[in-house]
Amino acid sequence: xxxxxxxxxxxxxxxxxxxxxxxxxxxxxxxxxxxxxxxxxxxxxxxxxxxxxxxxxxxxxxxxxxxxxxxxxxxxxxxxxxxxxxxxxxxxxxxxxxxxxxxxxxxxxxxxxxxxxxxxxxxxxxxxxxxxxxxxxxxxxxxxxxxxxxxxxxxxxxxxxxxxxxxxxxxxxxxxxxx
Numbered sequence: 001x002x003x004x005x006x007x008x009x010x011x012x013x014x015x016x017x018x019x020x021x022x023x024x025x026x027x028x029x030x031x032x033x034x035x036x037x038x039x040x041x042x043x044x045x046x047x048x049x050x051x052x053x054x055x056x057x058x059x060x061x062x063x064x065x066x067x068x069x070x071x072x073x074x075x076x077x078x079x080x081x082x083x084x085x086x087x088x089x090x091x092x093x094x095x096x097x098x099x100x101x102x103x104x105x106x107x108x109x110x111x112x113x114x115x116x117x118x119x120x121x122x123x124x125x126x127x128x129x130x131x132x133x134x135x136x137x138x139x140x141x142x143x144x145x146x147x148x149x150x151x152x153x154x155x156x157x158x159x160x161x162x163x164x165x166x167x168x169x170x171x172x173x174x175x176x177x178x179x
Contacts, residue, residue: 028099028100029100032096032099032100035092036092036093036096038060038063038083039060039064039082039083039084039089040077040082041056041057041060042057042060042061042064042080042082042083043057043076043077043078043079043080043081043082044077044078045057045060046061046080047078047079047080060083061083063083064082064083064084065083067084067088068083068084068085068088069085069088069135069139070085070087070088070135070138070139071083071084071085072085073085073086073087073138073147073150074086075147085150086147086148086150086151086154087131087134087135087138087150087151087153087154087157088154089151089154090150090151090152090153090154090155090156090157090158091131091154091155091157091158091161092154092158093151093154093155093158094154094155094156094157094158094159094160094161094162095158095159095161095162096158097155097158097159097162098158098159098162098163098165098166099162112163112166117167120163120167121167123163124160124163124164124167125160127156127157127159127160128157128160128161128164130153130156130157131153131154131156131157131160132157134149134150134153138150
């Protein structure tokens with residue numbers, strides 16, 4: 001009897017072949033890992049205070065101050081604030097849900113595309129307005145939304161921004177595939 005040993009079952013796609021959907025998911029997860037974990041790593045790295053970690057934390061805080069309009073509302077961990085406020089982090093979570101779910105959920109995408117475009121736009125705007133109004137009210141100092149509510153509004157806002165991007169760019173990509 002002969003025994004055959006397989007070293008690897010993964011084959012590289014030939015030219016003209018497409019990658020398996022899990023391959024694309026792996027890259028999306030890798031790209032989303034740093035924005036999702038970075039805001040919580042910054043206070044940890046600042047708390048540790050060892051040379052390379054402190055420098056990485058300062059860079060993460062620099063990015064957070066550049067991107068987040070409400071850094072003063074950030075959550076405190078170990079006496080240090082996170083890099084972004086709950087509103088921004090919730091929006092990042094909502095965007096991550098859209099980025100990870102739409103390519104792999106054809107039924108959900110089909111249901112979304114079956115809706116008429118005015119109804120799609122109405123849904124997007126109805127979810128986007130509370131997120132934007134909370135940002136404006138907090139920025140002006142007229143409201144002090146609890147942080148748990150900021151997370152929820154941020155997730156809804158991120159979902160709305162992701163759907164808006166799909167609403168605008170999805171039609172263009174579909175037109176390119178038919179040409």
